[in-house]
Amino acid sequence: MDAFFSYFQGDSPFLQSIGEWSYLIYTQQELIQMYIHLILAAVFPIYIGAHASLRRPPSAAVPKKKAPGEDGDDEDEEVKIEGMTPSDAILFPILAGITLGGLYLVIKWLDDPKLLNKILNVYFSGLGVFGVGKLAADCLNVATTFVFPNFWSSASETYFIEPLLSQQVTGQVNKARVQVHRKFVEDKTNPFPGFMSSIQFSPAINKKLWSLRATLKNHWIFKAYVHGVFTAKGNIKLNDVLGFVIGVATIALYNMNGKAWWLTNIMGFGFCYGTLQLMSPTTFWTGTLVLAGLFIYDIVMVFYTPLMITVATSLEVPIKLVFPGPKRGSMLGLGDVVLPGIMMALALRFDLYLHYLRKQRTTSKPTIPPRAIDPDTIIRAAYVEATGQWGERFWTRLAKKGDADTVADGARFSKVYFKASLVGYILAMLVTLVVMNVFNHAQPALLYLVPGVLTALWGTALVRGEVGLMWEYSEDGEWGLEPLKKTDGEEAGEKKGEDGTLVKEKTGPGMAILGSDRLEDVAEIKKMNEEHKHHVFLFSLEAPKDGLMAKTPKI
Numbered sequence: 001m002d003a004f005f006s007y008f009q010g011d012s013p014f015l016q017s018i019g020e021w022s023y024l025i026y027t028q029q030e031l032i033q034m035y036i037h038l039i040l041a042a043v044f045p046i047y048i049g050a051h052a053s054l055r056r057p058p059s060a061a062v063p064k065k066k067a068p069g070e071d072g073d074d075e076d077e078e079v080k081i082e083g084m085t086p087s088d089a090i091l092f093p094i095l096a097g098i099t100l101g102g103l104y105l106v107i108k109w110l111d112d113p114k115l116l117n118k119i120l121n122v123y124f125s126g127l128g129v130f131g132v133g134k135l136a137a138d139c140l141n142v143a144t145t146f147v148f149p150n151f152w153s154s155a156s157e158t159y160f161i162e163p164l165l166s167q168q169v170t171g172q173v174n175k176a177r178v179q180v181h182r183k184f185v186e187d188k189t190n191p192f193p194g195f196m197s198s199i200q201f202s203p204a205i206n207k208k209l210w211s212l213r214a215t216l217k218n219h220w221i222f223k224a225y226v227h228g229v230f231t232a233k234g235n236i237k238l239n240d241v242l243g244f245v246i247g248v249a250t251i252a253l254y255n256m257n258g259k260a261w262w263l264t265n266i267m268g269f270g271f272c273y274g275t276l277q278l279m280s281p282t283t284f285w286t287g288t289l290v291l292a293g294l295f296i297y298d299i300v301m302v303f304y305t306p307l308m309i310t311v312a313t314s315l316e317v318p319i320k321l322v323f324p325g326p327k328r329g330s331m332l333g334l335g336d337v338v339l340p341g342i343m344m345a346l347a348l349r350f351d352l353y354l355h356y357l358r359k360q361r362t363t364s365k366p367t368i369p370p371r372a373i374d375p376d377t378i379i380r381a382a383y384v385e386a387t388g389q390w391g392e393r394f395w396t397r398l399a400k401k402g403d404a405d406t407v408a409d410g411a412r413f414s415k416v417y418f419k420a421s422l423v424g425y426i427l428a429m430l431v432t433l434v435v436m437n438v439f440n441h442a443q444p445a446l447l448y449l450v451p452g453v454l455t456a457l458w459g460t461a462l463v464r465g466e467v468g469l470m471w472e473y474s475e476d477g478e479w480g481l482e483p484l485k486k487t488d489g490e491e492a493g494e495k496k497g498e499d500g501t502l503v504k505e506k507t508g509p510g511m512a513i514l515g516s517d518r519l520e521d522v523a524e525i526k527k528m529n530e531e532h533k534h535h536v537f538l539f540s541l542e543a544p545k546d547g548l549m550a551k552t553p554k555i
Helices: 001-004 012-028 029-052 088-110 114-147 194-198 203-217 238-257 259-280 284-304 305-315 334-359 390-395 407-411 417-437 447-462 467-472 519-532
Strands: 151-153 158-160 167-169 219-226 230-237 321-325 328-333 494-496 502-504 537-543
Touching: 001 407, 029 259, 029 321, 029 328, 029 334, 029 417, 088 114, 088 284, 114 238, 114 259, 114 390, 151 259, 151 390, 203 238, 238 259, 259 321, 259 334, 284 305, 284 334, 284 447, 284 467, 328 334, 334 417, 334 447, 390 407, 417 447, 447 467
Parallel strands: none
Antiparallel strands: 151 158, 158 167, 219 230, 219 537, 321 328, 494 502
16 A cells, blocks of 8 residues: 555645545545444435425325225325424424433433433333334335335336236226226236246246235234223234334344444434424424524534533433444434434425426416416316335336326426435535544534535525525425315215215214224224224224225335
């Protein structure tokens, strides 16, 4: 290596500069590897969490409810999102400061934080089971879409894998009329995509492969009832159960294996992944205010008080990402991932909003002079699920545009604002690491991350001339879902029956309607509640009657 570096010690300033940087990289390679690890670990939960948080934007039409047996799966139930308000811009740093100060005083009072670590570990272990379990389940679901996608494309044709027929066809099948299809593909009788689809297995092996596919993709109906306490019903899949088992195993291993750094990071990924799906700034200006408040908070707590550093180094709980390396390694608080992350996830949902906004059409004819467009004349494009289509997107990458419409197309949209925020986040993280290394002092990451992300977002809007559109965009905590309009004499609590007559619905204690307003579901839940009168405790897992595929996984 000495001979290599001596080559750059000539009279050329350019070669000397290259030599100096090469020598620095060579001597500091362990430190650089640690920093690369840190950046990738910070970006990973933001990227997958932002994509898992995608929902139908206000600019897309509400999907029509499908009748039982009609082609297509049921819609995913909307996850309740915690929207922020402008008052959070004040409350967040205040509450964070009170919490941090309280932990600091307790640590100083105890002198040894072992007891506090044990209490907090029990709390975070409980949360970790669900956070890691959800992350693991969604990763397994996405992995399943690569092995057993619903469709795939060659350069000339799109093939649909139909479990009802145990066959691949060149057109979608109507589940209500399975005989309607374009064409059977004789040499593609297994459920695999790509070149594997032409492998000729024996009928017995083919049957087992289709059965394995159904086991991984079909959903079961979960019912739970405790008399006088709660009633629950939902759809789960094998991967959800496996994810929960992985969550329990991870937490058990974390507590029995001396809290290894990689287990701490897995728990941190789970927390960040779940939080990005459950929190929204609602609007860009609210998110900007919240980040600005926390920007000041982080500077004060790191530079002007010992609170942040004392608490971060004293607590051995999974509230940070840990990275082994030279000296004592490095760490990054989960707040430095989640707080910019919720703004970046909002940017991705804004990209999806713009995508459907550009697809809107109007039925009104142009007038001279032009008049304002009547809202009733706007035709919005139907929303196509944008989450969980990683495998389908991979296997349909060769398809010609317009050759065949698939749900994978819902995940293909321009992500200008999200990519801009991602670049701003990474550049700000690099600046943080350089400054920390130069001054040899812990740095408040939000000091650099907040300006980096906000400048990237608002700067992109300024360049594209969309500042006003960005300012007015709002999720309003309801994800663009419009309230149901009363028509033809309908009132609250009333619905139309099949014969057109109004049917009064009653709800009350012991009556739970979960995620559906169809009369068939109401009748089923009423029947279930009647059955509950004979049970004190009920826990069941049932296969659905039609055996259709489950809902699309997220991520």
